[in-house]
Amino acid sequence: xxxxxxxxxxxxxxxxxxxxxxxxxxxxxxxxxxxxxxxxxxxxxxxxxxxxxxxxxxxxxxxxxxxxxxxxxxxxxxxxxxxxxxxxxxxxxxxxxxxxxxxxxxxxxxxxxxxxxxxxxxxxxxxxxxxxxxxxxxxxxxxxxxxxxxxxxxxxxxxxxxxxxxxxxxxxxxxxxxxxxxxxxxxxxxxxxxxxxxxxxxxxxxxxxxxxxxxxxxxxxxxxxxxxxxxxxxxxxxxxxxxxxxxxxxxxxxxxxxxxxxxxxxxxxxxxxxxxxxxxxxxxxxxxxxxxxxxxxxxxxxxxxxxxxxxxx
Ligand code: TXA
Ligand code: MG
Numbered sequence: 001x002x003x004x005x006x007x008x009x010x011x012x013x014x015x016x017x018x019x020x021x022x023x024x025x026x027x028x029x030x031x032x033x034x035x036x037x038x039x040x041x042x043x044x045x046x047x048x049x050x051x052x053x054x055x056x057x058x059x060x061x062x063x064x065x066x067x068x069x070x071x072x073x074x075x076x077x078x079x080x081x082x083x084x085x086x087x088x089x090x091x092x093x094x095x096x097x098x099x100x101x102x103x104x105x106x107x108x109x110x111x112x113x114x115x116x117x118x119x120x121x122x123x124x125x126x127x128x129x130x131x132x133x134x135x136x137x138x139x140x141x142x143x144x145x146x147x148x149x150x151x152x153x154x155x156x157x158x159x160x161x162x163x164x165x166x167x168x169x170x171x172x173x174x175x176x177x178x179x180x181x182x183x184x185x186x187x188x189x190x191x192x193x194x195x196x197x198x199x200x201x202x203x204x205x206x207x208x209x210x211x212x213x214x215x216x217x218x219x220x221x222x223x224x225x226x227x228x229x230x231x232x233x234x235x236x237x238x239x240x241x242x243x244x245x246x247x248x249x250x251x252x253x254x255x256x257x258x259x260x261x262x263x264x265x266x267x268x269x270x271x272x273x274x275x276x277x278x279x280x281x282x283x284x285x286x287x288x289x290x291x292x293x294x295x296x297x298x299x300x301x302x303x304x305x306x307x308x309x310x311x312x313x
Contacts, residue, residue: 018133030171036140044272067131082185091123093197108275113230126171
């Protein structure tokens with residue numbers, strides 16, 4: 001346990017948290033649902049640190065936490081259902097998945113390359129104050145290592161993540177102890193993507209019946225399975241040592257091509273560049289060859305994502 005990082009939330013430590021976020025650091029902070037592992041959502045390197053700290057073998061898109069519904073509207077496009085839900089439940093434990101806005105600042109990695117974005121305006125006073133002093137979108141998954149329970153106290157975060165975070169703000173135990181409800185407002189019918197702290201009945205009282213994809217309650221990864229994964233248009237060939245003449249090469253380390261995920265073989269940097277570089281190459285080429293990426297640490301998630309993209313699912 002590393003108590004040194006754990007500080008009671010007050011004016012000074014909240015300011016410190018905002019400064020750390022601006023510098024690309026990781027902060028554990030309370031929300032009304034569970035504690036979040038927060039980073040600047042516009043800074044792909046900072047977001048890569050979240051995935052590294054959680055030890056997750058895949059990149060899931062993250063929720064961008066915003067100080068207000070007004071701020072959220074500059075990141076996402078709200079249809080009438082999304083607007084009605086934002087009016088009724090924000091600030092609060094509801095996350096809306098909407099099409100990403102033109103000029104949105106949240107980085108590709110935080111969205112896992114998708115054209116949609118998950119937005120939430122938390123009600124917890126500490127989260128609110130951090131978001132206001134920081135002044136931008138904050139990516140924050142639950143602050144647990146992959147496969148562990150979501151943390152509902154600052155001590156859980158300290159025990160689970162310890163030195164991997166730069167600061168943990170203690171705001172007491174979380175009220176809900178259950179993650180936010182997630183509703184997708186992408187097509188004609190709003191869709192329940194994850195059950196959570198706002199009961200479905202309350203949501204349906206606002207906007208009528210939600211579409212419910214078959215969610216198996218015994219399968220905790222169900223929300224992830226509902227995701228349409230980012231798929232490039234170009235054909236992708238992986239673990240390529242030397243590209244063919246008709247391929248553009250996405251390099252890594254000493255293997256350099258049209259672009260290089262990380263000339264210094266830094267996996268955090270490679271994760272930060274992955275989606276943006278794939279997108280750029282996809283716009284200019286029909287065939288992309290990717291250099292081998294080691295499978296250790298964040299390399300597992302990078303390879304997982306590349307393999308899905310290569311399958312063109
Ligand atoms: O209560 C909460 O929501 C907490 C607190 C910290 O805010 N956060 C949280 O984040 O539970 P996380 O990363 O553990 O869960 C986010 C969920 C994932 O299941 C992810 O797949 C889904 O949101 N998600 C994010 N963006 C999405 C998108 N564009 N489309 C569909 N699902 C998305
Ligand atoms: Mg989680």
